Amino acid sequence: MTNERPPVETPLIAPAFATSVLERLRGGLVVSCQALESEPLYGADIMARLARAAVDGGAVGIRANTPQDITAIRAAVNVPVIGLWKVGATGVYITPALTHAHAVASAGADIVALDATARPRLDGLSLTATINALHHKGATVLADVATFEEGIAAQDAGADAVATTLSGYTEHSSAQTGPDFDLLARLAAHLTVPVIAEGRITTPEQASHALDLGAHAVVVGGAITRPTSITARFTAALHRSGTHRPDTTTSEEFPA
Template sequence: MNVFDKIKGNLVVSCQALPEEPLHSSYIMGRMAYAAMLGGASGIRANSVEDIKEIKKTVDLPIIGIIKRDYEGCDVFITPTLEEIDLLCQEGVDIIAIDGTSRIRPDGKTISEVFPIIREKYPNQLFMADCSTYEEGIQAHQLGFDCIGTTLSGYTDYTKGKHLPDLDMMERLVKDISVPIIAEGGIWSPEQLKAAFDKGIHSAVVGSAITRPMEITKKFIEAIR
């Protein structure tokens, strides 16, 4: 069974904590991923080689790997350069997710200039494009990405304020693209997750609503203020 069959119609749980967050720890992310697996998740999305190594100790599920890295003067931070891709390939993850937006990358190039080079170097690696618009999803498909995520809708300057989850983007991509569409971004409830699957998506990634207690707490506090 290939990796896309394994996650089809099911949930991938994103287990990430940034350095400034209380749960930032490879050990804790490993336990988070293990809990997600016991809860029925079909895959894990994880950030950094350290976290991925730890998760693999107890979790035998497909992994969508990323490396978040900030480069001065650049908005692209999800697996932004070939250096991060090399590290993830060496570690061995099922799918590597990279920024698939039209924004300029740290090397001054666009995804349409960079991805053919990446694909030539790693012809057998599966790649996911984290996009913010329908048009970026179409472009990513034309470039040869293996799956398309709605991950960055609402998180780029030109999509700020978009109502999330972006069900319209999901529906349009499902209709017009043959590769798996993975819903990600702004899914905070089981009802929203069901609404995403009703659009015909292949799989969905949920992170903050499951694995980030600080953000979950803020949501509850907002509701009573």
């Protein structure tokens, strides 16, 4: 029996491209263009059109799910694309394994977003090993986290940027009805990599406040690109005002 410690994983230096692509997002709005199979807008061609509309409105970047959508959106817009691949709907499902991350990069994503929480990844690889492998291929990595500690760990693992995407969606973070501005402010004050605000941002005022707190950029999804949820907010408001229409409010049940 030996007392040898396992080798320490050392993050690789991020590719120079990472700085330039992230700089293009600075101070701007990234629109998440995603739809579930059960939703009327599902389909890569529709997501590409949504992305074009978002860019026409001033979006500096697009966040997209699945290689098919990423490829279609990459061909439709000339702004950076943050790509991910959701596999399943529970646990670690945002780009849960290195194979998914490579597929996202190969599809044309400028930035690969992945779950960087403390939970085990699908393939058993550490976050550092995963990020190193992506950096070796020249990819820029955005770490989606839920807690302050995970944000620190993601930076230490070599992530090029950190996002508050998963706050309120894991067992290690408290459920919330609005943006986690406290987490955003703490991460922005302590990290040296860009911090991107994401999660339950539904108004321009909230987006602006996120920048005031130090966000490098702001991601908004459902409030812009999910018409069923947007319509439901209006019908719910009418219902509360005394109408007799049913309350069909649907919350943002999953992170973008």
